[in-house]
Amino acid sequence: MDIQSWTYLIVGLSFALYIGIAFVTRVRSTSGFYVAGHGVPAIFNGMATGADWMSAASYISMAGIISFTGFTGSVYLIGWTGGYVLLALLLAPYLRKFGKYTVPDFVGDRYYSDVARVVAVMCAVFVSFTYVAGQMRGVGVVFSRFLEVDINTGVIIGMVLVFIYATLGGMKGITYTQVAQYVVLIIAYLIPAIAISHVMTGHWIPQIGFGAKVVGGENAGVYLLEAIDQIHRDLGFPEYTGTFIPGHKSMIDMFCVTLALMVGTAGLPHVIIRFYTVKNVHAARWSAFWALLFIGILYTTAPAIATFARVNLIQTLHEKSYEQRPEWYKSWEQTDLIAWVDKNGDGIIQYASGPAFAGKPDFQEKEDGSYVLGAAQQPLLNNKTSDGPNELYVDRDIMVLANPEIAQLPAWVVALVAAGGLAAALSTAAGLLLVISSSMSHDLGKSIIKPNMSEKEELRWARTAAGGAVILAGYFGINPPGFVAQVVAFAFGLAASSFFPVIILGIFSKRTTKEGAISGMLSGIGFTAIYIYYFKFHNPGAGPDQWWFGISPEGIGSLGMVINFVVTMTVTAFTPAPPAEVQEQVENLRYPSA
Amino acid sequence: MNAEQQTESAIEAAKKAYWTANISVVLVLMGIWFLFGCVLSIFAVDALNKIQLGGFPLGFWMAQQGTTIAFIFVTLAYVLIMKRLDMRYLAQCGKKSSEEPTTAA
Numbered sequence: 001m002d003i004q005s006w007t008y009l010i011v012g013l014s015f016a017l018y019i020g021i022a023f024v025t026r027v028r029s030t031s032g033f034y035v036a037g038h039g040v041p042a043i044f045n046g047m048a049t050g051a052d053w054m055s056a057a058s059y060i061s062m063a064g065i066i067s068f069t070g071f072t073g074s075v076y077l078i079g080w081t082g083g084y085v086l087l088a089l090l091l092a093p094y095l096r097k098f099g100k101y102t103v104p105d106f107v108g109d110r111y112y113s114d115v116a117r118v119v120a121v122m123c124a125v126f127v128s129f130t131y132v133a134g135q136m137r138g139v140g141v142v143f144s145r146f147l148e149v150d151i152n153t154g155v156i157i158g159m160v161l162v163f164i165y166a167t168l169g170g171m172k173g174i175t176y177t178q179v180a181q182y183v184v185l186i187i188a189y190l191i192p193a194i195a196i197s198h199v200m201t202g203h204w205i206p207q208i209g210f211g212a213k214v215v216g217g218e219n220a221g222v223y224l225l226e227a228i229d230q231i232h233r234d235l236g237f238p239e240y241t242g243t244f245i246p247g248h249k250s251m252i253d254m255f256c257v258t259l260a261l262m263v264g265t266a267g268l269p270h271v272i273i274r275f276y277t278v279k280n281v282h283a284a285r286w287s288a289f290w291a292l293l294f295i296g297i298l299y300t301t302a303p304a305i306a307t308f309a310r311v312n313l314i315q316t317l318h319e320k321s322y323e324q325r326p327e328w329y330k331s332w333e334q335t336d337l338i339a340w341v342d343k344n345g346d347g348i349i350q351y352a353s354g355p356a357f358a359g360k361p362d363f364q365e366k367e368d369g370s371y372v373l374g375a376a377q378q379p380l381l382n383n384k385t386s387d388g389p390n391e392l393y394v395d396r397d398i399m400v401l402a403n404p405e406i407a408q409l410p411a412w413v414v415a416l417v418a419a420g421g422l423a424a425a426l427s428t429a430a431g432l433l434l435v436i437s438s439s440m441s442h443d444l445g446k447s448i449i450k451p452n453m454s455e456k457e458e459l460r461w462a463r464t465a466a467g468g469a470v471i472l473a474g475y476f477g478i479n480p481p482g483f484v485a486q487v488v489a490f491a492f493g494l495a496a497s498s499f500f501p502v503i504i505l506g507i508f509s510k511r512t513t514k515e516g517a518i519s520g521m522l523s524g525i526g527f528t529a530i531y532i533y534y535f536k537f538h539n540p541g542a543g544p545d546q547w548w549f550g551i552s553p554e555g556i557g558s559l560g561m562v563i564n565f566v567v568t569m570t571v572t573a574f575t576p577a578p579p580a581e582v583q584e585q586v587e588n589l590r591y592p593s594a
Numbered sequence: 595m596n597a598e599q600q601t602e603s604a605i606e607a608a609k610k611a612y613w614t615a616n617i618s619v620v621l622v623l624m625g626i627w628f629l630f631g632c633v634l635s636i637f638a639v640d641a642l643n644k645i646q647l648g649g650f651p652l653g654f655w656m657a658q659q660g661t662t663i664a665f666i667f668v669t670l671a672y673v674l675i676m677k678r679l680d681m682r683y684l685a686q687c688g689k690k691s692s693e694e695p696t697t698a699a
Contacts, residue, residue, distance in 0.1 A: 078635050285673045
């Protein structure tokens with residue numbers, strides 16, 4: 001069977017599984033819809049959290065980014081796993097003990113204020129929407145490449161699927177589909193990694209092969225990382241394992257980005273909400289551990305894949321004739337994610353540091369839609385050619401998806417990787433949609449607009465909101481506003497600067513007041529959003545010289561968080577202490593639990 | 595001071611001791627978190643890179659593998675230590691504390 005038939009088979013089976021699970025776990029109560037009736041076993045919640053967390057960005061893009069940035073790419077590995085330590089130690093047990101349904105619920109009750117609740121709802125919806133549109137887009141990319149349907153059709157198929165299981169099963173349906181999706185995505189991620197590790201280094205475990213010697217080929221007997229450093233030097237790239245040299249981030253920026261990612265992870269509502277689904281505080285602690293373990297399996301494999309893919313990519317393409325390019329190159333060329341411009345007219349691909357041309361590939365088309373071809377039968381580009389020697393454009397997002405093909409693994413492995421990518425994108429999208437839906441129906445509808453609504457009515461609100469959110473997310477997936485891709489990374493900065501400080505202070509300081517929390521959240525998220533807007537959209541040409549303290553927009557959430565802490569504590573000092581019953585509630589979080 | 599007051603103050607003391615122990619556990623583990631996440635992987639990476647661990651420069655290995663593994667163990671340690679703390683203090687803190695807050699539907 002060819003790749004496409006395998007993909008239809010495996011993706012079809014996985015979709016049937018998800019819908020089957022959703023049907024079995026459908027719910028009739030709001031508690032079931034919002035928090036799966038607090039009945040999810042810790043280990044399953046760990047898996048569900050893993051799938052919820054690992055999005056198209058973790059699965060498809062992360063190894064690709066590391067592959068192109070080497071040591072600097074470690075910020076994602078450290079930041080995204082370090083956030084779980086914060087969650088486990090500082091948030092999950094206490095929030096579970098507080099025992100509510102959503103993050104705005106906690107903020108509204110702890111800060112005895114509907115204003116605080118509404119601010120929290122706005123932050124939660126804003127963060128979740130920026131994140132979800134990127135997921136739907138990821139679904140579209142996988143569909144268009146592997147099932148050869150239009151990207152928009154892919155987005156619609158994904159929408160329908162999420163719509164079915166999110167509105168039918170709520171959190172319970174989402175949880176158990178996420179368990180299945182974790183299994184699919186981790187198997188799909190590990191199989192190619194193991195196979196490639198064995199081929200390149202003779203070790204079956206990628207985490208070991210990563211630090212082993214290359215077997216066969218021109219680099220036989222050399223440590224893999226030494227080989228890649230040498231290749232990078234030869235082609236004019238900064239060394240792969242090099243630290244703060246030009247071409248890599250500075251130390252202060254790397255620290256700030258890492259911190260923003262850690263704290264942002266701990267402040268993401270769709271992750272926090274998962275800890276409400278378990279039975280008690282113990283289970284909340286255990287599920288944080290399981291989640292980190294399950295995530296860690298992928299996160300220790302990703303940097304190994306990044307290195308293998310980098311070496312493979314360069315060895316397969318550099319100084320090779322375009323006419324003899326491999327099959328996978330041809331299929332990715334169709335998606336505009338890889339392109340070659342023959343600067344010296346020798347018909348051979350030269351890969352080097354620097355851009356091949358300005359912007360993303362824009363192929364010249366004839367009137368009938370076919371490409372205008374050059375001397376080596378390559379599609380010609382409209383883009384302005386750059387001065388440097390580099391002739392090759394490779395989009396970082398193709399590294400994980402193309403990896404099995406580059407390493408010449410069988411067709412079913414390629415299909416499995418596609419199914420894994422869909423599992424990662426869909427599971428995260430569903431978790432985010434539930435946050436949006438519960439914010440609307442529970443935190444706005446039930447708590448503020450119509451406090452006396454019946455459970456049945458609230459459930460109808462929740463389903464309607466989930467449906468509306470799916471449609472809106474799909475719309476953004478089909479018509480991505482130019483900023484979506486960039487904004488997803490900033491959801492972390494926004495979460496770090498809004499939720500994290502007020503939740504921490506709400507738990508660990510009884511004295512923190514509503515005035516403090518509201519002004520803290522608004523100043524934190526306001527500062528971060530303005531800084532990001534200024535440097536990404538208003539003045540995108542500005543570099544490290546203009547950044548405050550050399551901190552990039554990706555890392556500015558760290559500073560936003562500090563501002564939030566300072567403002568909250570200062571305002572608290574000048575405002576009356578919270579009512580006694582709120583202080584009593586906080587005190588209650590500090591008792592041991594059975 | 596009658597017997598009832600005495601038990602009440604004993605309960606208060608136990609609660610305080612539990613919270614103090616809890617905070618110290620969290621602080622120590624957060625220290626390890628910072629050591630791996632920021633010091634070994636970022637601030638001291640150049641110094642560590644002078645040491646080879648098989649085919650890895652040590653600092654690079656810390657940033658891309660070691661830190662994640664350390665984080666998993668930090669979290670596991672927290673779960674196990676807190677379980678012991680909870681068991682030790684639960685009886686001393688009286689019945690009330692063992693109740694889970696009920697969630698309003």
